[in-house]
Amino acid sequence: MNRSEEQVRQAVLGRNPLVYLVSPEEGRMLGMLEAVARDTLGEDAPVYSWSCLGGLALPGATGDTRDPASALRAVLAYPGKGFFVMNDLPDFLDDPAVVRGLREAYLTLAGSGDKIVFVLSPKLVIPESLEKEIYLIHVDPPDENELLDEVVRLQQTFQGEPLADETLSEVAVALKGLTFNEVGHIMHRVFTSGKTAREEILEQIFIEKEMVVKKSGYLEFVPPRFRIEDMGGLGNLKLWLVQRKKVFSRDAVAAGVPIPKGLLIMGMSGCGKSLAAKVVSSLWDVPLFRVDMNLIFSGLYGSPEAAFHHTLKTVEGVAPAILWIDEIENGISAGEGSTAVGTHIFSAFLTWMQEKPPLIFIVATANRIQDLPAEIIRKGRFDQVFFVDLPSSRERQEIWRIHLERQEADPEKFDLEFLGVLSEGWNGAEIEQAVLSARVEAYHEGRQMTMSDVNRVAGTIVPLSKTMEEQMKQIRSWAFGRATPASKYGQRRK
Numbered sequence: 001m002n003r004s005e006e007q008v009r010q011a012v013l014g015r016n017p018l019v020y021l022v023s024p025e026e027g028r029m030l031g032m033l034e035a036v037a038r039d040t041l042g043e044d045a046p047v048y049s050w051s052c053l054g055g056l057a058l059p060g061a062t063g064d065t066r067d068p069a070s071a072l073r074a075v076l077a078y079p080g081k082g083f084f085v086m087n088d089l090p091d092f093l094d095d096p097a098v099v100r101g102l103r104e105a106y107l108t109l110a111g112s113g114d115k116i117v118f119v120l121s122p123k124l125v126i127p128e129s130l131e132k133e134i135y136l137i138h139v140d141p142p143d144e145n146e147l148l149d150e151v152v153r154l155q156q157t158f159q160g161e162p163l164a165d166e167t168l169s170e171v172a173v174a175l176k177g178l179t180f181n182e183v184g185h186i187m188h189r190v191f192t193s194g195k196t197a198r199e200e201i202l203e204q205i206f207i208e209k210e211m212v213v214k215k216s217g218y219l220e221f222v223p224p225r226f227r228i229e230d231m232g233g234l235g236n237l238k239l240w241l242v243q244r245k246k247v248f249s250r251d252a253v254a255a256g257v258p259i260p261k262g263l264l265i266m267g268m269s270g271c272g273k274s275l276a277a278k279v280v281s282s283l284w285d286v287p288l289f290r291v292d293m294n295l296i297f298s299g300l301y302g303s304p305e306a307a308f309h310h311t312l313k314t315v316e317g318v319a320p321a322i323l324w325i326d327e328i329e330n331g332i333s334a335g336e337g338s339t340a341v342g343t344h345i346f347s348a349f350l351t352w353m354q355e356k357p358p359l360i361f362i363v364a365t366a367n368r369i370q371d372l373p374a375e376i377i378r379k380g381r382f383d384q385v386f387f388v389d390l391p392s393s394r395e396r397q398e399i400w401r402i403h404l405e406r407q408e409a410d411p412e413k414f415d416l417e418f419l420g421v422l423s424e425g426w427n428g429a430e431i432e433q434a435v436l437s438a439r440v441e442a443y444h445e446g447r448q449m450t451m452s453d454v455n456r457v458a459g460t461i462v463p464l465s466k467t468m469e470e471q472m473k474q475i476r477s478w479a480f481g482r483a484t485p486a487s488k489y490g491q492r493r494k
């Protein structure tokens with residue numbers, strides 16, 4: 001039984017005659033209410049539904065029950081027991097007769113315990129005069145067990161090859177945050193296409209989640225294009241991520257394994273912070289959503305506080321998910337130029353970090369780390385704070401190899417050791433840039449790129465670290481002792 005079902009049961013056992021269920025899922029709620037009605041009021045307990053189109057099909061009801069006040073009157077007059085579900089009633093709460101009807105339902109039915117009126121709606125609107133009477137339940141989206149049952153049920157209606165048990169439970173976890181209707185659409189697509197490979201199915205689910213967040217406007221789905229092999233160096237960070245790869249599995253949740261909350265990656269520009277956020281998603285098979293703090297603060301979506309709050313709620317709705325807050329210091333800095341709104345958002349964010357549902361992982365990336373308030377670094381908010389420094393010589397060799405391969409060159413034909421030395425003080429983005437330029441130049445001359453192309457281009461690159469030496473020193477000394485080096489080679493430069 002899930003938590004919401006237990007809450008409904010408690011409300012009924014507590015003889016609350018007026019229960020408000022906040023949920024967009026009428027079908028699922030009806031199923032749940034039928035089960036609770038049987039359990040609490042007896043096998044023969046009926047569940048009646050009202051809507052403004054269909055009215056209320058109640059034996060003995062008179063008048064046009066499509067009118068909500070008449071429907072409530074019919075419920076009050078009805079002699080038998082049962083659950084009475086009023087769909088979309090909040091749209092009619094500006095009518096005093098409807099509010100009065102609910103009040104009377106409360107007064108007349110309180111204590112009887114066998115007639116319960118449910119208001120069911122995705123919207124929450126409670127008139128002030130009913131605040132004390134209504135028992136409010138925010139219904140959770142289906143949990144993994146319900147999702148698993150639903151997927152198995154849907155699967156039985158199709159002919160094809162059934163999914164492996166392991167795939168089924170992974171699919172159930174990935175579907176978390178979606179409604180039964182959304183699950184139905186995705187799984188129909190999956191089953192009719194005959195897809196049985198886990199990656200293909202997970203991709204379909206990611207696409208559906210992408211559509212859900214697109215409706216919110218300031219969240220961007222980042223497709224899982226970069227694999228862990230595409231990230232050079234950063235050994236400690238990689239190890240941390242690999243060790244937690246299984247953490248979003250159903251088994252881990254069921255076994256009560258502590259689920260990591262988030263990661264803060266700070267440090268030098270162009271060294272792979274954003275890349276690391278993308279890698280988490282592909283490694284863990286969890287969709288990644290990037291929140292654009294500049295859009296939040298733009299005012300385009302209302303007040304920044306409300307927009308940020310809505311972002312967090314939207315992401316909660318599609319869990320399991322990774323929320324990537326890029327350049328977090330832009331939103332919530334404590335440094336110069338910080339605003340009251342920024343500070344407000346920042347404290348709301350910290351509270352949320354502590355209370356958020358477990359299957360949301362935060363990846364925050366930051367450059368101007370000095371601007372971050374001390375509370376954010378404090379243990380307990382993020383599981384780990386990594387500092388990304390310029391790559392060491394060995395790491396640079398790895399990065400050269402990755403980008404040469406990406407540009408379809410054979411790294412064995414290049415002197416990687418030499419390139420590692422040559423690029424001392426460079427960041428990953430500069431290495432990438434050198435390879436790209438070399439390829440373009442060689443292509444222009446109608447040839448494959450060679451070592452001498454790379455060598456020539458390399459001579460023209462002035463690394464950022466040359467021009468920003470002083471700032472880099474500051475960042476390094478700030479990070480020392482406050483953050484874990486993302487690279488295995490830690491402080492050993494060269």
Ligand SMILES: Nc1ncnc2c1ncn2[C@@H]1O[C@H](COP(=O)(O)OP(=O)(O)OP(=O)(O)O)[C@@H](O)[C@H]1O
Pocket residue numbers: 230231232233234268269270271272273274275276365367399402427428429430432
């Ligand atoms: N460690 C790395 N391995 C492979 N490629 C890298 C690495 N670091 C950087 N790159 C390349 O440089 C590009 C830019 O890196 P990225 O956007 O991750 O930097 P960043 O640390 O987020 O920088 P900024 O602080 O400017 O946002 C990446 O897309 C990637 O191609």
Ligand SMILES: [Mg+2]
Pocket residue numbers: 273274275326365
């Ligand atoms: Mg970045």
